Amino acid sequence: xxxxxxxxxxxxxxxxxxxxxxxxxxxxxxxxxxxxxxxxxxxxxxxxxxxxxxxxxxxxxxxxxxxxxxxxxxxxxxxxxxxxxxxxxxxxxxxxxxxxxxxxxxxxxxxxxxxxxxxxxxxxxxxxxxxxxxxxxxxxxxxxxxxxxxxxxxxxxxxxxxxxxxxxxxxxxxxxxxxxxxxxxxxxxxxxxxxxxxxxxxxxxxxxxxxxxxxx
Amino acid sequence: xxxxxxxxxxxxxxxxxxxxxxxxxxxxxxxxxxxxxxxxxxxxxxxxxxxxxxxxxxxxxxxxxxxxxxxxxxxxxxxxxxxxxxxxxxxxxxxxxxxxxxxxxxxxxxxxxxxxxxxxxxxxxxxxxxxxxxxxxxxxxxxxxxxxxxxxxxxxxxxxxxxxxxxxxxxxxxxxxxxxxxxxxxxxxxxxxxxxxxxxxxxxxxxxxxxxxxxx
DNA sequence: TCTTATCGGTACGCTACCGTTTCGATGGAG
DNA sequence: CTCCATCGAAACGGTAGCGTACCGATAAGA
Numbered sequence: 001x002x003x004x005x006x007x008x009x010x011x012x013x014x015x016x017x018x019x020x021x022x023x024x025x026x027x028x029x030x031x032x033x034x035x036x037x038x039x040x041x042x043x044x045x046x047x048x049x050x051x052x053x054x055x056x057x058x059x060x061x062x063x064x065x066x067x068x069x070x071x072x073x074x075x076x077x078x079x080x081x082x083x084x085x086x087x088x089x090x091x092x093x094x095x096x097x098x099x100x101x102x103x104x105x106x107x108x109x110x111x112x113x114x115x116x117x118x119x120x121x122x123x124x125x126x127x128x129x130x131x132x133x134x135x136x137x138x139x140x141x142x143x144x145x146x147x148x149x150x151x152x153x154x155x156x157x158x159x160x161x162x163x164x165x166x167x168x169x170x171x172x173x174x175x176x177x178x179x180x181x182x183x184x185x186x187x188x189x190x191x192x193x194x195x196x197x198x199x200x201x202x203x204x205x206x207x208x209x210x211x212x213x214x215x216x
Numbered sequence: 217x218x219x220x221x222x223x224x225x226x227x228x229x230x231x232x233x234x235x236x237x238x239x240x241x242x243x244x245x246x247x248x249x250x251x252x253x254x255x256x257x258x259x260x261x262x263x264x265x266x267x268x269x270x271x272x273x274x275x276x277x278x279x280x281x282x283x284x285x286x287x288x289x290x291x292x293x294x295x296x297x298x299x300x301x302x303x304x305x306x307x308x309x310x311x312x313x314x315x316x317x318x319x320x321x322x323x324x325x326x327x328x329x330x331x332x333x334x335x336x337x338x339x340x341x342x343x344x345x346x347x348x349x350x351x352x353x354x355x356x357x358x359x360x361x362x363x364x365x366x367x368x369x370x371x372x373x374x375x376x377x378x379x380x381x382x383x384x385x386x387x388x389x390x391x392x393x394x395x396x397x398x399x400x401x402x403x404x405x406x407x408x409x410x411x412x413x414x415x416x417x418x419x420x421x422x423x424x425x426x427x428x429x430x431x432x
Numbered sequence: 433t434c435t436t437a438t439c440g441g442t443a444c445g446c447t448a449c450c451g452t453t454t455c456g457a458t459g460g461a462g
Numbered sequence: 463c464t465c466c467a468t469c470g471a472a473a474c475g476g477t478a479g480c481g482t483a484c485c486g487a488t489a490a491g492a
Contacts, residue, residue, distance in 0.1 A: 019439095020438080020439070020440095035335075036253070036331055036332070036334065036335050037252070037253060037254055037331055038253050038254040038256075040254075041478085041479060041480090042479075042480075042481085043478075043479055043480080044479090050440080051439085051440070052439070052440045052441060052442090053441095053480090053481080053482095054439085054440080054441090054481095054482085054483085054484095055438080055439065055440075057481070057482080058438080058439095107334070108334050108335075111330050111331045111333075111334045112331050112334075114327050114330055114331065114389050114390070115252055115253055115327045115328050115330065115331040116252075117327075117392065118252065118323070118324050118327045118328075119251075119252050119324075124392055127390075127392060128391065128392040128393070131390055131391050131392070132391075156402070159399075159402055159406075162383050162386060162387065162391070163379070163383055163403070163406055163407075165386065166382035166383040166385065166386035166387075166390075167378050167379055167382040169382065169385065169386050169389075169390055170378060170381065170382035170385050170386070171378065171382075173330050173385075173389075174330070174343075174347050174382075174385055175344065175347050175348075175378070176333070176340055176343060176344040176347070177344070183375075186372070186375055187379070190375075190379055190406070190407060191379075191406060193409075235469095236468080236469070236470095257448085257449060257450090258449075258450075258451085259448075259449055259450080260449090266470085267469085267470070268469070268470045268471060268472090269450090269451080269452090269471095270451095270452080270453085270454095270469085270470080270471090271468085271469065271470075273451070273452080274468080274469095433492100434491105434492085435490100435491085435492080436488105436489100436490095436491090436492100437488105437489095437490090437491100438487105438488085438489090438490095439486105439487075439488070439489090440485100440486095440487080440488100441484105441485080441486090441487100442483100442484085442485080443482100443483085443484085443485100444481100444482080444483080444484100445480100445481100445482095446479100446480075446481095447478100447479085447480075448477105448478085448479085448480095449476105449477085449478085449479100450475100450476080450477075450478095451474100451475105451476095452473100452474080452475100453472100453473085453474075454471105454472085454473085454474100455470100455471085455472085455473105456469105456470095456471090457468105457469075457470080457471100458466105458467105458468085458469070458470095459466105459467100459468090459469090460465100460466100460467095460468100461464100461465090461466095461467105462463105462464090462465085
């Protein structure tokens, strides 16, 4: 995905092309943000980048390949807080995530990407990979909490990450309701199960009563 | 949104147009499913419907208006089970929902719709409304459970619906991992808090410890 | 300084979709 | 049966994107 600023040493010269490349990638994200997947066009990106279509085709064979590189470049990992309290760490990560969803162009990019990933296997793979990387900080924070004894060793960490992160996506992309600060507290309260009181089931539930166990 | 099958009685005849209209709506969904939002074109829909473009423009001024009507027509409410056990009812609803996500064209339609809703306020409104209607059965099942005393009266039902439904969307559209039957059990176990044992926090969590309360 | 790969700009023919119009066919209502 | 609103088909000029090819300009490496 990267090219060294200076040719490694081999016969291939390839020295100069990265400036334009970066400008095109930035422009690609801007076009995707403003006009969605339907407006994501080689012409539109070239226009927005002040570049020539020929330049785009020199670097990327198709608009899909360009989209993949552009989305790949968006990833920025969250730093993992380490306060000693798992709930605090998780709250901080979720707050940063909520901010990403409410106050940056990220969600509009993701919405376009979700649609694209439905029909292009390569994009689908990249999307799954980016998601995995984005989950990492939360997973680390939970693992630390478990090692500290703040979480049950039987807790399925991957499932917990799902349960923690999912409501934010749901609110933003499906329900289209605002993500309130309360949501962070409520989600943590429900999923991490604080010790004391709190709402919840008060009587046994029957029928296909959940066996609590999970593999993946 | 509806036209009476037979003219109510007024001067307007409007008898014959609904056959073609339905065919076009079906075709619109098929095109959206197969080619995504980028391929959603008046020409493509007309072709797929075996209809004339003129016919489409007689009924819908723009492709966006057609998309709205088509998506609106997709809604089919789940029947609300009523077994007397809230966990069983919820499990049944979630199983039906998982099936909808894994074995029907619905999710691809929704993915296209999510992207479209980011940029068109009318689609956004419709999307929010469809989601609200889709939540209704789960909400009813939870309310019955609460009235039966199986859930705390302090439980925020809307939040609970969020927490129950969100992981399925997340798995399908974001993480791109399969929705296993275990997920249903795990989600219910976490969110509805079965009485007995089960994984979860084992020690107090400090810091910005969650105040468990929510308004909406 | 000289070379050379990459650059932006422009133009090409091609295809697809737009939104409208005109036409003859058709089928339901009176 | 007759009427007539609606239908499908076809064609229109216009716009936009595709992917390719060529150009002179330019900036980095030798």
